[in-house]
Amino acid sequence: MPDATSTPSLVDLEGDPHPHLANLRASGPVSWLPVLGGWLVTDRATAIEVMRDDTTFTVDDQRFSTAQVVGRSMLSVDGAEHDRHRSPFSDPFRSGAVREELGPWVREEVRRIVGSFAGDGSAELRSALAAPLAVSTVVHTLGLGDVDHDRVLAWYRTIGAAIEGVNAGQSVDDGAVAAVAGLRSRIDATVAEGVGLLADAARLLGADEVFANAAVIMFGAIETSEGTTASALLHLLSAPEQLAEVLVDLSLVANVVEEALRIEPAASLVDRYATRNVVLAGVAIRRGDLVTVSLAAANRDPEVFDDPDRFDLHRVNARQHLTFVQGPHVCLGMHLARLETREAIEAVLDLLPGIRLEPERSTPARGLVFRKPGSVAAVWDVSRRARTG
Numbered sequence: 001m002p003d004a005t006s007t008p009s010l011v012d013l014e015g016d017p018h019p020h021l022a023n024l025r026a027s028g029p030v031s032w033l034p035v036l037g038g039w040l041v042t043d044r045a046t047a048i049e050v051m052r053d054d055t056t057f058t059v060d061d062q063r064f065s066t067a068q069v070v071g072r073s074m075l076s077v078d079g080a081e082h083d084r085h086r087s088p089f090s091d092p093f094r095s096g097a098v099r100e101e102l103g104p105w106v107r108e109e110v111r112r113i114v115g116s117f118a119g120d121g122s123a124e125l126r127s128a129l130a131a132p133l134a135v136s137t138v139v140h141t142l143g144l145g146d147v148d149h150d151r152v153l154a155w156y157r158t159i160g161a162a163i164e165g166v167n168a169g170q171s172v173d174d175g176a177v178a179a180v181a182g183l184r185s186r187i188d189a190t191v192a193e194g195v196g197l198l199a200d201a202a203r204l205l206g207a208d209e210v211f212a213n214a215a216v217i218m219f220g221a222i223e224t225s226e227g228t229t230a231s232a233l234l235h236l237l238s239a240p241e242q243l244a245e246v247l248v249d250l251s252l253v254a255n256v257v258e259e260a261l262r263i264e265p266a267a268s269l270v271d272r273y274a275t276r277n278v279v280l281a282g283v284a285i286r287r288g289d290l291v292t293v294s295l296a297a298a299n300r301d302p303e304v305f306d307d308p309d310r311f312d313l314h315r316v317n318a319r320q321h322l323t324f325v326q327g328p329h330v331c332l333g334m335h336l337a338r339l340e341t342r343e344a345i346e347a348v349l350d351l352l353p354g355i356r357l358e359p360e361r362s363t364p365a366r367g368l369v370f371r372k373p374g375s376v377a378a379v380w381d382v383s384r385r386a387r388t389g
């Protein structure tokens with residue numbers, strides 16, 4: 001266990017933050033963290049209080065780096081302006097719409113991807129399945145057509161690096177400007193086709209706003225969905241007794257997804273800025289202070305979750321996790337994200353008989369904000385006939 005008097009370093013938080021977060025929470029739900037230059041919220045009740053009160057804890061601040069790179073979007077504004085940015089996208093991402101419009105496509109795509117390597121008998125499932133599924137799903141959902149997925153990933157990485165650079169005090173470099181321009185021309189071309197989600201949004205938002213929101217949807221969807229699918233597979237394959245139960249009863253896959261979302265949220269920190277002096281859980285916060293919510297810590301709050309460090313597919317209240325946050329910025333893509341991970345697990349169990357983890361070639365999640373396993377190496381039996389799905 002970490003020393004009770006020390007505050008965690010960035011290295012601690014990037015590696016295994018959970019014991020450090022538990023230690024912070026034990027000394028109070030709101031702690032000043034010098035390495036983040038802000039307050040860190042570590043219990044579930046206070047996390048909800050912050051995320052629901054966008055008047056006191058806003059995202060709309062000039063330090064918000066994503067807006068500096070792609071422009072103002074639903075992710076970076078609050079109040080009526082947020083509703084205006086978000087409302088054109090709300091209906092297509094509702095649960096029923098996702099199930100009906102995207103369900104069959106996702107199922108087929110997952111099975112195409114798994115089928116492409118099923119005959120090999122082994123694979124690293126994050127790069128072979130979770131990553132390509134995340135990219136192709138968002139490209140399909142946004143209607144970006146036959147754009148090269150490697151190009152999408154290159155834009156994504158360059159723009160992501162620029163956002164991190166802005167966080168570190170750098171300006172946006174030429175490479176990032178070119179990546180934004182490349183993505184922008186693809187999105188403008190999709191809008192010009194006149195049909196689909198982006199064309200519908202363009203009837204309500206300006207061209208810059210459609211671009212910024214499309215970029216945020218892409219960047220919100222790729223890293224996190226990849227991380228969640230990889231993490232769910234890693235946790236399930238690491239627990240052979242629970243895996244055996246799921247193989248007998250595939251209806252348990254939904255619980256696996258929820259518990260994976262809880263135990264390792266793929267986006268582990270969200271930032272807010274205090275708009276006034278306020279007392280939060282007994283701590284005096286000053287106007288302008290950064291208030292970061294640790295979703296990873298809230299999801300292991302022992303007041304809410306028994307034995308919180310244990311992956312337990314029978315946990316009855318797993319859905320109380322805050323992985324998709326609460327309040328106005330609740331994840332737009334949460335139903336799609338759940339669908340992707342559920343379909344991925346079902347396809348793996350159906351098409352890769354006798355699947356088991358190769359622990360010595362698998363590595364756990366890491367990352368400060370975005371967390372995902374390094375690798376999820378698995379082997380299976382190619383001689384046995386695949387179960388029919």
Ligand code: HEM
Pocket residue numbers: 059074075076086138141216217218220221222224225228265266267270271323324325328329330331332333334336337338
């Ligand atoms: C398991 C995968 C995912 C996780 C863990 C996740 C997590 C999150 C979190 C934590 C937020 C809130 C950010 C904040 O409050 O500052 C968020 C917002 C958002 N997410 Fe997701 N996300 C996932 C998948 C997706 C997908 C698949 C999409 C789109 C297809 C998406 C689109 C968005 C958008 C557009 C927002 C901004 C909503 C707003 O500000 O009103 N996400 N997501």
